[in-house]
Amino acid sequence: MLISLRNDHKEHLGLLTSQSVQVLIDFCKLAIDFLQSGPNLKFYASAAEKLSVEVDAVQNCVYGLVNLLLLSCKHKLSEADFRDSILTLGFSPEQENILHKFYESKKAEIAQILNKLTVNEPHYDNLEWRFEVQVSSRSLHQQVVPLMTLDLSLKTLKDDGSGYKKEHHLLQTDVTNLQHITHELEKALNESRSRHSRKIQRTLDNKV
Incomplete structure (x- = not known):
C-alpha cells in the first residue's frame, strides 16, 4: 500500500526533494533529535540560514519528515511500499535509499513512540448473563420486578504489548433499563456506519 499524506505535508517535504543527499542526511538527524x-x-535557525529559507520552512519540513516516518511505521510498510511512497513524493532513488536506511534504523524507536501515543482503552471480551426473579415470598406485597445480572469482561493491552489483561465487571439492571441501553447501543452502532463517521475515521487514520 502507499501512504497518503495531506497536501500541506507534501509541500513541507518539497523543500528536501531539491536538496543534496547531505542536506537530507542533516534533516534526518534533525528528525531524530x-x-x-x-x-x-536553534538548529532550525542554523539550517534555515544555510539554505536561505525561513525558519518555519525548516521546522515544517522536520515535522513533515517525522510524520512520514510515523505513518510508514504505523502502516508497517514493506521495503517496496516505502520506496514507491517516497518516489511518488518527488524524491530521487538516491534520496529514497537514504530515507529507507533512516526508516529501518529508527523503526523500533518509532514503534515505541506510537505505542505511547495510542490510547489504550479497554475492549469488549465477553458477556455472560442470568435472569433473576423472586418467585414468591410471604412478605412480598408488590409486583415482582425481574432483574438481569451481567458479567461483563473487558480486555486491555498490556503496556509491554505481550498480551491482554482482563477485568470482570458485575452489573445488575431491570429489563426496562436494559432495553434502553440496547436501544442506545444500536443507535451508536448505526451512527458509526454513517458516511460522516467513516470520513472522520479515514481522517484519523491518516494522522498520528
Missing part, C-alpha cells in the same frame, strides 16, 4: 528531545529552534 525531534523524536528524542522535541523541537530545537
